[in-house]
Amino acid sequence: MKWYINKKIRKGKVTDITRRNFLKTGLSGIVGLVTLRAGSAPWNSITENQPKRRLIQTVTGTISPDAMGLILPHEHIMCDFVGADQVSKERYNPDEIIKTMLPYLHEIKQLGVQTFVDCTPAYIGRDPEILARLSRTAGIYILTNTGFYKEPYLPKYTWKVSAERLAEMWAAEILEGISETGIKAGFIKIAVNPGPLIPIQKKIVTAASRTHKMTGAAIASHTVKGVAAIEQLDILEHEKVDPASFIYVHASGEPEQKYHFEVAQRGAWVEYDTIRKETSEKHIELIFTMLDKGFEDSLLLSQDSGWYRVGELNGGKINGYSYLVREFLPILEAKGVGKELIHKLTVLNPSRAFTMQR
Numbered sequence: 550m551k552w553y554i555n556k557k558i559r560k561g562k563v564t565d566i567t568r569r570n571f572l573k574t575g576l577s578g579i580v581g582l583v584t585l586r587a588g589s590a591p592w593n594s595i596t597e598n599q600p601k602r603r604l605i606q607t608v609t610g611t612i613s614p615d616a617m618g619l620i621l622p623h624e625h626i627m628c629d630f631v632g633a634d635q636v637s638k639e640r641y642n643p644d645e646i647i648k649t650m651l652p653y654l655h656e657i658k659q660l661g662v663q664t665f666v667d668c669t670p671a672y673i674g675r676d677p678e679i680l681a682r683l684s685r686t687a688g689i690y691i692l693t694n695t696g697f698y699k700e701p702y703l704p705k706y707t708w709k710v711s712a713e714r715l716a717e718m719w720a721a722e723i724l725e726g727i728s729e730t731g732i733k734a735g736f737i738k739i740a741v742n743p744g745p746l747i748p749i750q751k752k753i754v755t756a757a758s759r760t761h762k763m764t765g766a767a768i769a770s771h772t773v774k775g776v777a778a779i780e781q782l783d784i785l786e787h788e789k790v791d792p793a794s795f796i797y798v799h800a801s802g803e804p805e806q807k808y809h810f811e812v813a814q815r816g817a818w819v820e821y822d823t824i825r826k827e828t829s830e831k832h833i834e835l836i837f838t839m840l841d842k843g844f845e846d847s848l849l850l851s852q853d854s855g856w857y858r859v860g861e862l863n864g865g866k867i868n869g870y871s872y873l874v875r876e877f878l879p880i881l882e883a884k885g886v887g888k889e890l891i892h893k894l895t896v897l898n899p900s901r902a903f904t905m906q907r
């Protein structure tokens with residue numbers, strides 16, 4: 550049976566090792582931990598001779614991929630774009646952020662969302678302790694990440710250290726925990742320039758690839774431009790990393806959908822993650838074209854919504870997370886996308902994308 554009924558219908562602060570410990574210890578402590586587990590070449594798989602476990606690493610512990618339920622794979626609780634040099638826990642009050650953001654999580658919990666993937670990286674406001682408190686209070690699983698954003702939100706030492714060193718730091722945040730919090734990152738979040746990739750971004754993509762090989766964690770890369778997505782897949786291939794571990798974040802910002810097809814064809818995830826009322830028609834077209842082409846197993850849907858803006862009064866203007874489930878999925882259904890396929894797009898696909906095998 551076709552996936553749709555009638556084609557005609559649709560024509561209508563820096564918290565962590567990344568700065569504090571690095572500056573203090575010059576990485577030796579962190580690297581030691583990882584090297585112990587990984588042997589002399591830590592970017593080689595750590596599990597070659599062991600049976601692999603499938604798991605999801607949330608801010609409150611490890612769960613089975615089957616327990617994730619309905620998933621929003623790309624959202625933000627908070628961001629601080631003040632710059633890598635100035636970002637700090639002193640700039641906000643955790644209680645106020647929790648009080649402000651909790652109702653938005655309650656709202657999606659009531660709509661059936663069980664897992665929220667927080668895509669705010671270090672140096673633009675990642676705070677795993679706030680995420681863990683929110684997760685416990687709202688009763689929603691939350692994932693946080695390791696990795697870096699892009700210029701000008703990179704700490705200065707990014708230029709000085711090698712891809713291997715970055716990978717060791719990031720792997721430590723997945724395997725050992727983020728700084729003294731003990732909270733472990735559940736995936737790798739990076740960002741790239743529009744392409745062709747500049748040297749610092751190539752290094753970051755290489756570091757993410759090696760982190761993946763040490764941990765099994767997915768790489769979600771803020772990408773937008775198709776050429777940048779292809780270039781990243783080439784780097785992954787060169788590093789012998791399975792493209793299935795790569796999420797092309799903000800794909801819907803690339804108007805030439807041929808790049809989406811190519812990324813999906815190569816086995817990576819295409820994420821349409823700026824779904825909201827104003828962009829719904831565009832997203833419906835994109836999604837239906839992908840489904841027409843047979844790429845239903847490569848799609849992820851989210852909103853890139855939120856977020857508490859550190860430095861603005863009461864967090865500034867916050868977009869809630871409910872649109873996708875409350876309005877957009879019913880539109881897809883009304884246009885002929887069956888419940889089973891919606892389940893695949895919002896439950897099965899994202900749980901596969903974020904599953905770590907190790």
Ligand SMILES: [Zn+2]
Pocket residue numbers: 623624625668853
């Ligand atoms: Zn985002």
